[in-house]
Amino acid sequence: MKKIFPIVSAIAMTVFTHTAIANDCDKGERVVKLSHVTGGTTHPKVVASNNFAARVNKELNGIMCVEVYPNSTLFGDSKELEALLLGDVQLLAPSLSKFGSYTKKLGVFDLPFIFKDMDAGMRFTNSKVGKDLLNSMDKVGFVGLGYWMSGMKYFSANKPLLVPSDAKGLKFRVQTSDVAKAMIAAMGASPQPMAFAEVYGALQTKVVDGQENTWSNIYTKKFFEVQDGVTETNHQMLAYLFMTSKEFLDSLKPDVRAKFLKIADEVTQEANNSVKAAEAENRANILKAGGKIRTLNNEQRKAWIDAMKPVWKQFEDEIGKDVIEAAAKS
Ligand code: LMR
Secondary structure: OOOEEEEOOOOOOOOOOEEEEOOOOOOOOEEEEEEOOOOOOOOHHHHHHHHHHHHHHHHOOOOEEEEEEOOOOOOOOOOHHHHHHHOOOOEEOOEHHHOOOOOOHHHHHHOOOOOOOHHHHHHHHOOHHHHHHHOOOOOOOEEEEEEEEEEEOEEEEOOOOOOHHHHOOOEEEEOOOHHHHHHHHHOOOEEEEOOHHHHHHHHHOOOOOEEEEOHHHHHHOOHHHHOOEEEOOOOOEEEEEEEEEHHHHHHOOHHHHHHHHHHHHHHHHHHHHHHHHHHHHHHHHHHHOOOOEEOOOHHHHHHHHHHHOHHHHHOHHHHOHHHHHHHHHO
């Protein structure tokens, strides 16, 4: 069984525990690799991944042992989904924006201003339409174990951004999502798809001028250090698909599979219950570290909504009007 070293942050102590996992499985245990791209100790995906590993390693001790590889150390954005299908990794939690080559349906999560806040996003993921999307790639061999919420997204740039016209002519790093690309184009800026591991360097060397992400990513990857400031646009929600492959799941004995799925479910619920606290902690961490955060007044917010809303129509056919309506209703 793997050792677990708890690192408890003062602010989050009452809400969730941060753990770091040392990868040291015992002989005879089935080693299960969980790879992801985020880092730090306060990031919701880091916490959820480590909690999942801790639970499996305790409750399936001697049978299964989860090793966690954060920070793109095993696989980064470009290779991880392929690696899952090849059996080189068994668990991932990619952003829902990274599945464009496998399904267009998940593009609904990238539509700007479709979710007012994370509660609205969670109402959608808990709805029938949202739950069905978990299995939108079963023909490919991907199994969605649950949605892990991460946070709302905010723009940062190397100049102040208060209205969309401030972004005109700038280059923004985006994930590999056609919806995100269209959204940046709607601001009069140019989208630059790029792996998450490369973003800090690209901002620092001015290969790109800005990016969009959650407080947890902006803090743990130190993007705020190489940007003029972050604007509280709340324009999208970032969430992850905690996932495995059908091949891996089918290979488990029924009793082991049942325990594994139960733990996945419970860890997912726990992660989603503590995500708002993690985001608030990392927002405060940015300010404490000297980062600048700009808020918008109602008029400025309306200008962002007006600029980006036409993107919905552009993707109606490939995402599905019914799916967009269900998400917007939530
Ligand atoms: C990004 O690429 O910006 C994020 O999806 C990274 C992550 O997994 O939070």
